[in-house]
Amino acid sequence: MIYLLDRGKDVLNAQLDRIQGLGRSTLAALSRLGRANVFLIDVLVGLTGMLIRPGLLIKQLFSVGVQTLVIIVVAGLFVGMVMALQAYYALVDFGAEDSVSVMVVLSLLRELGPVITALLFAGRAGSALTAEIGLMKATEQLSGMEMMAVNPIERVVAPRFLAGVISMPLLAAIFSAVGVLGGYLVAVELLGLDAGAFWSQAQSKVELFEDLGNGMIKSLVFGFVVSWIAVFEGYDCIPTSEGLGQATTRTVVYGSLAILVLDFVLTALMFSK
């Protein structure tokens, strides 16, 4: 009997521990979210510093934007080529292969351009941003700046954040443009479709704001969110090698998930009739 009572107590305690654990992790997650928001406000305030020191931004535009260019161009080319092939095989059965360009261009501008660019950006530039800021924290460089009366958010974080926000739409535009060229290469040069039909179909079906504009808005939003996640994870990381590794992983995981979820929300808002 006493054994059963003890056993019952153990089970109850284990359950209570589990509930406590759940509460603790929920609170930790919420406080982290709060920190991230306060941090964002600090970063936005820190952006004013760039007016006096535009050089900081230009340097970051190079390392965040220009150095991501190669992967974006290569990926864009192949995505465009694959899209054209797939569209051709699907449409040729209906004799509608002239519409290949419409399918390629619309899917690139509306979806693939912004989304794949953002995913690649999170993996290439986002993780690098987190690692760089996290390492500066681990080697006390950020503390050192604070003690020299220099605000590290203004000097280190804000330029990187803004560079990410500016680079993303530009990279997405380049991705889409190269993708269309890739589609052209496959459809016209390889499969022998008519070049005139390829361009004129695309031109007649693509709307400036509806397609191009909305795609740009998407990539701007993705740029904002991915850069925010990347700089926050770096700044908030536990300053050890393990903590830094975890923070870099979180940037890529959270960044990618945020992109996909936001893409759904934005698409629903933008293209619902």
Next chain:
Amino acid sequence: MSETLIKIRGLKFSRGDRVIFDNVDMDIPRTGITAIMGPSGTGKTTLLKLIGGQLTPDAGTIEVDGQNVHQLKTRALYALRKRMGMLFQSGALLTDLSVFENVAYPIREHTKLNESMVRQLVLLKLNAVGLRGAMDLSPAELSGGMARRVAMARAIALDPMMIMYDEPFTGQDPISMGVLVKLIKSLNDALNVCSIVVSHDVYETMSIANYVYIISAGTVVEHGAPDEIRNSHSEWTKQFMEGLADGPVPFHFDAPPLLDDLFAGSGKRRA
């Protein structure tokens, strides 16, 4: 003891459940070298961060030059920090800048001096630490001791009223250690500032300190001039100063008698 620059009263600070400081009072004079010593993990570095306003105490006040550090607005705190130099354990040099640019950094940030003035100032500061010849190197090319000396040059770049040294001697070979000891002393005498040296290297620190605080387990155990500390009757201070393996701080971590443990059988950990 000259006029007080840093006045700490009733300082309390804890991290999670761990109490780091419990009611600490300290007075650090405006000139001379004040050493703060204690075993590892007693929060010596934390104390420097509290003085610099990077951490906020749970209770108590820290006044630097008559200003309560933790009630200052950001702008005023930054203005105060311009008058504080701090040497971090790792040196904390900015890795994407050369040695020269690292020392020039605070000067460029906080003054509007022209380039030739900045260059002269930086060369003088680097010369003071004996590293003028290394000005074009990058921080990655420096040894640990040299990185600390560059960081020292950077800490004195704006002619501060006080310099805080966080474990300056840790992990140094005897020659670098000797160089750092001599530098701290000579910089302090030449600039006539307040130097705070946080360390557990007893011999080196005692050789240059004018006043010593020993902290342990969150409180000030003893304070006074180096000679008073050397002649202390406290068992704990003796153990710390002479580096004895056993004493008030026991050699063995708290455990039941060895025999009990050996015959507890079954290999399980104690409950």
